[in-house]
Amino acid sequence: MLRHEVDIPAVKARRYKIEIGTEILGRLWPQIEADFGQHGKFVVTDENLVSAGHLEKLLGQRNIPTFIISPAGEASKNINTVVSIMEGMEKAYLGRDTVVVALGGGTVGDIAGFAASVFKRGVPVIQIPTTTVAQADSAVGGKTGVNSSISKNAFGAFWHPAAVYIDVATLTTLDDRQFRAGLVESVKHALIADSEYFGFLEENLDAIFERKAGVLEKVADFNCRIKGKVVEADPHEQNQQRILNYGHTIGHAVETASGFELLHGEAVAIGIIAAGLIEIELQLAQPDRLDRIRRILEKLGVPVKLPKDLAEDKLIDLIKHDKKAIDKWPRFVLISDIGQVHSQDGQWAVKVGQQLVEKTLRRLQR
């Protein structure tokens, strides 16, 4: 037997910037050109961004090859869209020296980021998130992917952006339901990392609903600080990044089971309440904490109960298919306090039995 060893060298650390401002979209392209002059550019966006005028604001009169995802939303978040984007890049004779510019919500960012990660074995992506959920969560962190016919984000890659630009003015055109659902990720950030931020959200919800630039920038700032720190500590979601999954294990299952009738944030709101019920059962919380969380979610206008038509066994099956499942059952992130994730034996995701989850789902139907 002959034996060789191949040493894969370390991949160097790198840094990317997040810029947050108001009405910055129209000034971005020259900066992208300055940073990526040698790269061909390819824009990925969706029909909502086009009709809101944001694509035009970004590109002006420039003639840049662009893929417009249609229909916008989860229905297009599949491998076929990724392939269409990549074929669009090929038809534009773009090669490895390409930068993908993702303008849009979480779906656009996830799809475009994944396409960038596998096009010619990987090209950089710039994220320009335009929704509350994308600005809070998905644009920062490097998680990209699409849904399979079986589960959410089943296919994807860790592909950190080359830069992130957040223009809170893009939120003013977002429809109210999307706007409110996306704020659930902000509530989640506060719950897992920062009780002061939770208080800020409670106090400033009205200004947020009025989409006042200053307070929206502040929200983006809190979110990026929290998310950035977690990603720096654990860029490939091996341990600490799990805390971002708070409310998501049941949330993802609910989202899929609803046939994506529920928005991501709406499903996560239900997942957060589920986590709260589990925390009470495990004596990690008194009921008053959950009441406080339920109040802010109710004020956001997102559901805090399961839709009546979701079958419990379907949800349990989806939970078993969770990406992070080990031995066909995932672990759950729970909090011990607002701003503090509960850990056990150094793990941020802990064991919760199937029976307790089933009981919780039943309580969520009432």
Added chain:
Amino acid sequence: MLRHEVDIPAVKARRYKIEIGTEILGRLWPQIEADFGQHGKFVVTDENLVSAGHLEKLLGQRNIPTFIISPAGEASKNINTVVSIMEGMEKAYLGRDTVVVALGGGTVGDIAGFAASVFKRGVPVIQIPTTTVAQADSAVGGKTGVNSSISKNAFGAFWHPAAVYIDVATLTTLDDRQFRAGLVESVKHALIADSEYFGFLEENLDAIFERKAGVLEKVADFNCRIKGKVVEADPHEQNQQRILNYGHTIGHAVETASGFELLHGEAVAIGIIAAGLIEIELQLAQPDRLDRIRRILEKLGVPVKLPKDLAEDKLIDLIKHDKKAIDKWPRFVLISDIGQVHSQDGQWAVKVGQQLVEKTLRRLQR
């Protein structure tokens, strides 16, 4: 304008082993179990491996979920196969704690490696190459991917294996055309890195054709040493790994233009002759060096001229679509001597004008 910076930490260096032996397939599974006890296993292979009995040799009586690619070969090297594999993994309730075991030739390894790289954002892959081309080239190096409707390996990832096992006994069932075509990658290795190896191949071709275990192990050993060194120096193909592309720029175009009637190695043989003709034009070689290279390729029984029905403009268009093209024209790897790649300004891939390539293609048709 608020500004954050996110520091993506370095990814640690890691090491994987390559083991080369004869008749080792039947002993591998316990070792895989020992190394990946906590992981679910999923085997990807193709119908040729099944009919040759190699899958049974690997698995014995074990009941392991397996995806059998059918038809075997380039026709299946597309995104649909990757999706089918991943859905197979999902249906087997496999999650992030899965290891993919790729048993087969270059196509199987490329497809399975790519599926592993994007399944649940990435799971490890063990490569068990069973053809001359895969054992020489594709199993080591981490390049995975599939073809688009437009070009070869258009979609993919750098995804280094967790381990590589080479059983040269699997080569005894390989059909003669595949066997010989795969040896072109060995000739390529010798040409770019090791004149002693070139001499060894010239002297031992008959023993290789008889598939004598000792000499096949020696060939695998030379190949892994050469390929391993290049990959260690440049794991993401940013510069030095380009030298492995010798003969491949025109070779890939020829392979695609032939509708994959030509095997990869056969097309690369034509590409190597093309490189040789370009080298003579650029005064990097005397004609006798190309004669020596042509002799060994002729003895391998692979083509050294373009098939008559390939249109030159089609080839030029395909070359423009090359993955490594910058500004719609790729650079070319050339050698200054057998065992020595020509470099220019520190670059291993150099500029060659379109006119010279067109002239070379015309000479290759004669």
